[in-house]
Amino acid sequence: MAEQMDIEKHYDLNERDFFEKILGESMTYSCADWRQCGSLSLAQYQKYQKMVKFAGIDAHTESVVDFGCGWGTNLKWLAEDFPALKRITGITISYEQASYIRENVMRGSLGRRITLDEVDVFEHIAAQPTPRYDAAISVGAFEHFASPKHYKQNNHIERYGQFFNGARRCVAGKFALQTIVAAQPANRLKGEARMRAMRFQYFIAKHIFPNALTPTVAYIEQAVNGYYDIEQLELRGDEYAYTIMEWQQNLMQHKEGVPHHQYELFMRYFDLCIEHFLSGYISLARLSLNPV
Structure with a gap:
């Protein structure tokens, strides 16, 4: 699992105003839902609405938890849209994100x-x-709940299961999960596809998200067994590619205000992500989980 120093490498060492430049006014660092929207902010809000629906949140819901709450936009929208919510809890280990949320x-x-x-x-x-x-x-947090070490020790599914067991124990109702997923582990690919996937994984692990592990849908299906039924599942890698294209455009517009090394690193990061989302090696999964 990604530890605090791993999260700090990405979120806390890249200054807050950098993310404000690329993410726009929604300050949301995850895939948007583009099927009925033409702007990034509206598409992010529509994604939030879908997650609300997947979690079964309505006017009678009194408490919600956001596991890995990012910059807090979902917390804000929940508080604004559901006055009856008495307790909205966000979980983060990023000092920079926590500071932003408080302010x-x-x-x-x-x-x-x-x-x-x-x-x-x-x-x-x-x-x-x-x-x-x-x-x-x-x-966008589940990718950090297990690590390559868990995968090498063949206990990554057990690790995911521990999370779902804990979530099921402390959450009475439904659970909406959005995560990047791999079509299959890179070491099961062949030829050039395997090499491209391995280079992508190496770049992400070295420069972007140390100790993150991209799950497969099959891993999630195994891990939720006994805790949740998958009531709804959609795969939208194309939407993540389009979201990242928007971030990339924002970054290019602010090129003069970003350090050169940071600009080049994130342009490379975005290019690789777009390539692999469009190729189908990775995708974006949204799941509505119903407790058993």
């Missing part, structure tokens, strides 16, 4: 219903009573 999301009356827990997700769920939340969402 920009938890200000004013909304902040009275938003709680931030700066701990590891596994630590948080282990400390909760049964059950504590009515519903859960997690967007």
